[in-house]
Amino acid sequence: MALRINPFKPNNLAPVGMFAGRIDELRLLEGGLNQTKHGEPTNFLITGDRGIGKSSLLLFLDAIAKGDVTGLDGGKFNFIVISLNVSDKMNLLTFMRIVENNVRREIGKTEVARKFLADTWSFVQRLRVMDSGISGSVDEQDEEVILDEFASSLAETCNRIVKPATGESKKDGILFIIDEADNAIPELRLGYFIKTVTEDLQKNGCNNVMFVVTGLPETVEKLKASHESSVRAFHPVKIKELLPPDRKRVVDLGIKKANEINSEKTSVTEDAKEQISSLSEGYPHFIQQFAYCAFKQDTDLIVDSKDVMDSAFAEGGALDSIGNRYYESDFYEKIKSDEYRQVLTIMSKRMNSWIKKAEIRAEFTGPETKLTNALKALTDRRIILKNKERDGEYRLQQRGFALWIQLFGNRK
Incomplete structure (x- = not known):
């Protein structure tokens, strides 16, 4: 048999041509694009476990929004798409600078557009100085002033591409895709940013900007931590397993x-x-x-x-291979205690079925306090799930994690 090209891509996003499922989610997002195109912006918060396909869904959304493919319901769009990945080193000022860089790259293709952007986003030079630390510490009042200028500049830019100058192509609006939002640190103030900017855009007469934020389930709490009501700006979408x-x-x-x-x-x-x-x-x-x-x-x-x-x-x-990417961190890096790993090993015998604390205790060799601490720590880190309907019951999130623990968990 000759050498063959393997078509499956476990370490990459699913290309549009190999995308399957998510029909309801795509139709919902396509509807949001259509609303935003016609001046009724809709924002989405997409959450789901690692490996569930959030980023591949975004890749398909990107293609629909840009007009590279026709939407499932026949929609044809022409949005500017700004895609950003949140890192755990990104503060609010850095985030706004990255947005501005992306706006320039996507829109500043002509000399006329570059001149317009230079004038419209002139405040960014001051932002660079502030973020560099040269001018000393940046307080929240400074950030609020900058954020107000940011929203005003974004509104002016969006209104320009929706109603372009002579010789420029017309766009439907701007789509922001903010991925891996679960990495957000308090200094990013992501919830505050979204809440403030979406409100300021409307005040500035801009209704053609759509935000799609994605991340692990804990993203919801991170957004609330920076602004309690920020999640109200989104239509929630929970990604589940493919059928x-x-x-x-x-x-x-x-x-x-x-x-x-x-x-x-x-x-x-x-x-x-x-x-x-x-x-x-x-x-x-x-x-x-x-x-x-x-x-x-x-x-x-x-x-x-x-x-x-x-x-x-x-x-x-x-x-x-799946364990190397998804399970090893939960088993070794997120927990430093052998007793905690023992709890996971005991639970793995039940695969991902519910197991009572008393049943774990029967095999656990450590003291009761250690078991209680282990279950709380593992639950807080979302390594295991706690039954909300029955006290004292826990389970692993995935059957694959249980299998991996049994086969490879004790490997040095």
Whole structure:
């Protein structure tokens, strides 16, 4: 068998051509684009677990907003898209500078536009000095003045592209995609930023800016911490696991892509797709990883259940690779106590089913106080979940985490 290009991409975003599922979410976001295009802006807060496909969804939204693809409901758009990833070193002033840099890059394509931006965003030079620390500490009053100028400049810029000058192309508005918002530190004041800017844009007569913020579930609390009512500015969207038909469609799209680029044609059995669907638990990244390893394992141009299983649990295989990216940090870096890891190991025997504290205690070798502290710490870090309906019950979030602990958790 000749060398083949593996079409599955476990460490990359799903390209638009291999995107599956999320129909309801895409229609909701497309509706937001249409509202914003016609002067009724709608903002979204998208939350979900790691590997659930938030960033791939944003990539598809980006393509729809720019007009690279037609929306599911036939919408055709022409937005300027500003995409930002939040880091844990980003304060508010730095964030506004990055936004301004992106605005210049996306809009300042002509000499006329560059002159307009230089005048409109002239205050940014002062912002650079403030953020550098040359002028001393920056208090909240300084930030509020800068934020007011920022919102005014953004409004003027958006109104310019919606009603352009002679010779400039017309746009529908500006879409801000702010990803990994769970990394936000208090100094970023992200909730305060969104709440203030959205209100100031309306005061400045600008109604064609849409914000989409995404992150892990704890993003909600981080936004509230910087401004209690900031989450009211968003329509909440919780991303859940893909349904089995969509999981299998991801595999089919990958095999189709493989057969377009490889001379030798590959097929996949229904049993193999069923196993990939089950093992992945509906997490798109996990589907890609199990499918990637199964495709790599295949030697007869038929990806079957044996290929899936042989490549799934071996050292260096699919589950091990998923663990390296998603589970090792929770098991080793976020917790420094062997007793805490013992709790996880005991819980893994029940996979991701609920287990009572008394049942954990029966196998736990440490003192009661240590067990209580472990359960609280693991819950606070969202490594385990606490049953809201029954006291004293806990479970791991994913079956894959339990399997990884059993197979690789004690590996040095």
